[in-house]
Amino acid sequence: MTIQKTNRRNFLKLAAAAGGGLWLGFNWSSTDATPIKIATNAEATSSALIDFNGYLSISPDGVITIFSPNPEVGQNIKTTFPMIVADELDADWAKVKVLQAPLDSTKFERQVTGGSGAIPHSWERLRKAGATARHMLVEAASKKLNASVSELTTDKSFVIHAGSGRKLSYGELASEAMNVPVPTEVKLKDRKDFKLIGKLIPNVDNHEMITGKPLYGLDFYREGMLFAMIQRPTAFGMKIKTADLTAIKAMPGIVDVVTFKNNVAIVGKSTWQVMKARKKLKVDYEPEGKLESTEDHNRIFKELLESKDAAVKRKDGDVDAAFSKAAKVITREYQCPFLPHNTMEPMNFFAHVREDGVELIGPTQTPDLARTETAKLLGIPPEKVTVNMTRLGGGFGRRLKADYATEAAELSSIIKAPVKVIWTREDDMMGGYYRPAVRYRFSAALDDKGNMIGYKLRGAGINAGNSTREDNFPAGAVDNLLIESIEHQSPITSCPWRAPITNFLAYAEQSFLDEVAGEAKQDPVQFRLNLLQKAKQSPVGAMKYDVDRMIGVTKLAAEKANWGKKNDVFQGFSVYFSHRSYVAQVAEVAMVQGKPVLKKIFAAADCGIVVNLSGSYQQVRGGIIDGLGHAMFGNLTFNAGAVQQNNFNNYRLIKFKEVPEIEVDFVDNGIDPTGLGEPALPPTGGAVANALFKATGKRIYEQPFIKQEGMGDVNISRNL
Template sequence: MSHPHLQSRRLFLKLTATTSGLLFSGLAFTAENSAIVNRQNDEENAAQFPLLILHADNSITVINTRAEMGQGVSTSLTQLLFEDLDADWQQLKTVEQGWADDTRFGHQNTIGAISSLIAWNFHRQVGAKINLLLREAACKVWKLSLSEVKTNQGVVTNLKTGQYLTYGQLSKLVQTDLPKDKLALKQPASFSVIGQSKPRVDLLEKVNGTAMFGLDVNLPQLKVAVVARCPVFGGKVQSFDATEAAKIKGVQQIFAVPSGVAVVADNYWQAISARKLLQITWQEGDFATVSSNEVLAEFKQLLDAPGKVVKEQGDIALLDEKKERILTRDFEFPLVAHMTMEPMNCTVWLKAGSCEIWAPTQNSQDAQSSAAKVLSLAKEKVRVNMTYMGGGFGRRAQDDFIVEACYIAKKFAHPIKLVWSREDDIQHDFYRPLNAQRISVRLDNNKIYAWQHKVATYSTSPYHFSLRDRGTPSGDWVAYGGADSSLYQIENFQTQVHLQESPLTVGILRGISHGYTHFAIESVIDELAEQVAADAIDFRLAQITETRAIKVLQRLQTRLANVVLQDNESLGVAFGHEKAPSGPYQYYNAVAAIIERTAERYRVKRLIVSLDHGQVINPDGLLAQVQGSAVFAVSMMFGQAITLKNGRIEQSNFHDSPVARIAQSVEVDLLTSDSTEWPMGVGEKLQGTIQPAIANALYRATGQRITSLPVDFSSLGA
C-alpha cells in the first residue's frame, strides 16, 4: 500500500509518537487539508470551467455541486457532464466536493430526488458548451470552420486531414466563458456514458477511510464544541452554573448561545464530559406537558371536523350518495427520526471580514445565507464547503446545526467544530411529523366515484428547510403532499388538512409526506380491489390512463405471473407516482413485496420493483438506491418509533430506537423501463410504495390491515 494519504499519516505518527496528545492539534493540517483549502486548482495551463477543470495532461477534475450523501450524484452527474462534453471516462482524474455558489453552479439544494432532473439540463448544457469551446479552439489552430471538426471521447479531429488534438492539448487555448445560448444535446441513441454502470467515483476513498466527511475536517487550532440544549422543544436556558464543568482539563470556554449552553474544548470527550457537569435551569415552557399519544388522539379527533380544503374537483358531497359501497379507513403514523450514520456537525472558521464553513449539508446555499445573517457578513464573504455526508435523508436540508456553529464561532479567532452526539441527533431532529389520516371512498360500478382524504398533522411551515418557503403557506405542502393529487381517475375528489403549529421541530424525511399519504392511499386501494374481488394490479390499471404508469404496472404484472409463492410466503403490491402540473417532474413505480413467516415473526424477503423514473443514468447506482430504500422501509415499519413525553423525546440512541441490521436485508429484483424521458431520482421516491406493498402483503398473511406504524406484531399474532 503506497497510498499517499496513508504514507503521510504514518510519517506523521512517527514524528509525533513521543509527544503528548495535546501537542498534536493542527500538525496534520497541511497534509490532510490542503486539497480542500485550496480547492481552486490554479495549476498553470489548466482551463477552469464552472463544473470542471481541464488539465494540460488531458485529465479532468470535476466539481460535484450537489450534496453527495450516498445517492451517488458525484458519479451520475459526472456521467451527464461527460456525455455532452464527449469526454472519455478514463480522463476523469477525481471528483471534488463543491461549495455554495449560485452564480457558478445554479441551484444546489439537494432534496426531493431532483439532482438528475436539474443536471439533465444544467450539467449536460455545461458539457455541451465546453465541447463547443474546445471545437472552436481547435478550429482556430487549424483555421477551419466548425463543420470541419468533430469530437469523440476527449479528442477533436480535423475531418480534412485526420489530425487530432486532445482536450488537454487545447487547455491553454480554449476560451472559458460559456456561451449563453442553449445548445442541442446528444440524442439517446448516441449515448455512450449515460446508461452505463460506471463504478462510484468515491469507492476507493470510502473503503480505505480517506473520504472526508464533515466530522473529519481538521484545521489549525481547531477546537471542538458541544451544546447542551433544552430537552423540551421550545424551552430556553434560564440560568446555568459551569463551575464544575470548567474544571475539566482541555475546556476553553462555556457560554450561552440561542440554542442552549456551548462548551468548547480541545477534544470531543473533554467537551462532552464537561457538558455532563453543567448545572442548567431550563425554562421549559408550555410544551413540557405534551406527549405524542395525546397529540395523536387530538389529531384523530380533528378528522371528525371539517378541515381546510387544499384540493377539490367535482362534487365531494356525492360521497354520501347511495352508490354501491363506501369504505372509510383511518391511519396513524408516529414521529420518525432520520438517524443518519454521521451525527450533525459543522466546522466554522470566522476570520476578519470573512468566514469559511465546512458542513455536511444538503442545502449549502441556504446555509450560506443563514450563516451570513448570523455573522453579519455579506453572503459572498461566507464560503460554505460541502463535505461528504454520512447519510442525509432530508435532515441535512436544515440549517440549524450550521446556525448554531456560527453563533459559537463568533467567540473565537480560531476554527471550531460543532459536534452533536447521537443523543443530540435523535432528540433534536426535524422529525417526520406524526399524523392521523382518514380516507373515505365511494365506489360506483367497481370504479372509484368519490374520494376524500383528510390529514391532521403538524405544520411544517415554520421549520421548512427552504428559507424561501419558511413561514409561508407553501411551506406546509411537505406535511400533506401526496394526499392532494391522484393518477387514479376520480371524478369527485377532495383533500382536507388540519395543520397545528407546535415548537416540535418537524420536516422532511426520505419520501416526505408521500411516505405516509401514499401508504394510506395504497392500502385503501388494495382493500377496494379486494372488496370488488379484483386483482390488485388489474384494479389499479382500470382507474389509470397515464401511459407510463400503465406500462410500469403491466411490467410488474407480467413478472408476477412467473412468481410461485411458498406456503409461508405472501405477496402485496402498491403503486407510486408524482406528476407536477407542468414541467418534467414525474415518476412512476410499482412494487410487489414478498414476506415470509419465519419461526418467530414475519420477514420482508424480496421486493420486485418496476419503475419508470425516466432515463436511467447509472443502472447499478439505481439498483443500489432501490436496495437501500428497501432496508430503509423495513427500519421505518418494524423498528423506529420516536415518542414524545412531557415535551421531550423518549428515545436516545440505537438501543432504544432500533434500525434494520444486516439480517433484515431484502433481496431486490429491479425491472426498469427503456424510457428516454427526463430523469428523476429514486432515492426517496419509493418509501410511499414499498411500505404499503409490505403492509398489503402482511394483510394477505394475517387478515389484518396495517393502519399504524411501527407494525405491532403482537396484534398480528406473530
C-alpha cells in the same frame, strides 16, 4: 441529433493561468433545474478570473475537471454530473475528475440537495457544456490536421481523422481551442451514441470512502480550532432555570463554558475532553410551554379528524351525493409516529467568525440557507459569509435546516475563535428535527358494480404543513373527490424527512386502495389499472402525474413478479408517483412455521433515462430498505416533551441480515431523467403491508408494523 442554442453569456472562455489550456465556463442558472480538501488556489485559479456559475476545464495534460455545485449526500451526484459532461465531450473517463464547489450564488443557481431535483435541473446544461467543448476541440483539430470537420470524429479524449489515421489528444488541442469562436448552436448526441450514460460507473469517492480518507464534516480539522458540544434542553417546551458551570470550567482541556439562548456550550481542545466535561455539567430546566406526550398526540389526532376547521385542498364533483347513494362505503384510518433522521454522521459544523467575515465549513444540504441565516444572526451582509461543503454522511432532509451551522457561528462569535460544534447521537435523536406525526382518514364510495364513485381523504398532521398531495393519484380518476388537511402546531420541531409526506401517505393510500379493491371484489392491480384508464380517458381536474408512465411501472412490476400466478408466496402491490418519477413494487411473503416471512421485493422504476446504472440501482434498493425498516420498526415517542428513544439501543433500525432479496427493473422510455433519490421509498410500506394481509388476514393501520397486534412475529430475515 438535437440542436441546442447557446450564447456567450452561457459559455465563456479564458486562458488557464498556468500552461495554457481550455477553460470553459457554463451557466447553470439558465436551467430550471485530507483534512477536508477545499479547492486549492491552483485548482480554483480560473474561477477567480471571471464570474460564472460552473466550469469544465481541459488542461494540457488532458485532465478534465468539473466543479460540482450540489452537495453530495450519497445520491451520487458527484459522479453523475461529470458522467453527463464527459459523455457529450467523448472524454476518456479515466482522465475525468470532479471537485466540490463552494457556495457561490452568483455562479450557481441551485446549490441544494433536496427534492430529487439535481439531475432534472442540470441534465441539459451539463450536456451542452460537454457538447460545446467537443465542438471547439474538433474545430481546432480541423485546422491543425488540415481536414474538414465532417471528416473528424471523437473518442476517449481524442479527435480522430480516420482517412489518414492521425489523431490528436484533447490536451494537445486545448490551447488551440482557445482561438475557436464559441458556437451559438451545438449538437447533442443521439441516445444510441451514449458511451457512459446508462452504464455501471463506480462512485468517484469510492477509494477515499473505503480507505477512510477524510471526506465528511466530522473529518474536518484545522490547526488551532477548538471543539464544542452543546447541552440543549432535555425536552421540547423546557428552558434553562439554573446552570452550575463551576466544576467543568477547571477540567483538563476546557477552554470556556458559554451560555447562550437556551444552550450551554462546552468548548475545549479535544472532543474527548469536551465529552468528559459535559457529563459533569449540572443544568436544571423548567417549563416554558406545553410539554406534549404521545398520548396527547393521539387525542389531538381524534380532535383534528372531527374538526370543522380543515382546509379544503381539492374538491371535485358532488361528494356528498356520491356517498349518500353509494352501495358501500369503506372508511379507514392510518397513523404514523414522529421519526428521527438518524444520519450516519451526526450534525456538525465548523465556523470561524472574524472581523472581515465568516467562514463556514461542513455538511449541509442547503449552503445558501446556512449563509443567509448566519448573516442574519450576526447582522452582516451575506456576501461576508463563505460556505464550503464537505461530503454529507446522510441528510434525508435533516440537513436542509441550518440550525447546527448557525449555532457554530454564534458560538464562534462569542468565544472569538474558530470552533467545530459536534452533536452526539443522543443530541441528534433527542433535540433535533423529526418527520411529522400524521393520521389519515380515508373514505371510498362504491356503486353496486364495485366502481369507486367517491373518495375522501383528510390528513391531520403535527407540524406537517399540508399533509396531503391533492393532485396525485387517485385524483383525476374519481368523479367525486374531497381532500382536506388540518394541522396542530407543536413545540416539537419537524422538517422534511426522505420523500416528505409521501413517505407515509403512500403507505396509507396504497393500503386503503387494496382494501377497497377487496370490497369491490377486484384484483388489486387491475383495480388500479381501471382507475388509471379512467383518468386517461376522462380525467377529472388537475393531475400532476403522467397516467401512461404510472400504467407502465404497474404493468412492469406485475409482469416481473408474475403477479397472481404463484402458489408458494402471498403477494402485495403498491405504486406511487413522487418527485417526478414512478415506482411500483410487489412484495412477497411466505408462511414459515406459521409465521410470515418477507422473501422478496420486485421494483419497477420509471425515472426517465438512467444516467448511472450503478447509482440508480443503489438509490432504488436503498430507498426500499429505508422504507421497509422504518415501516416495520421506526417509532419515536414522547413523555412530557422528552424523547423516549435516545440511541440505537432503544430505537430499532433494520439490520443488514433482514434485507430481503430486491429485484430492480427500469422502464426504458428515453425521456429526460427525473428524480430518483426518494421515489422508491414511498411504495414500500404499502406493498409489504398488503402482502402481510394476504398471508395473515390482518390489515395494518399503524406504523411501525410490529406495534400492531399479531405483527411482532413478522420475520424479514433473508437467512430463512
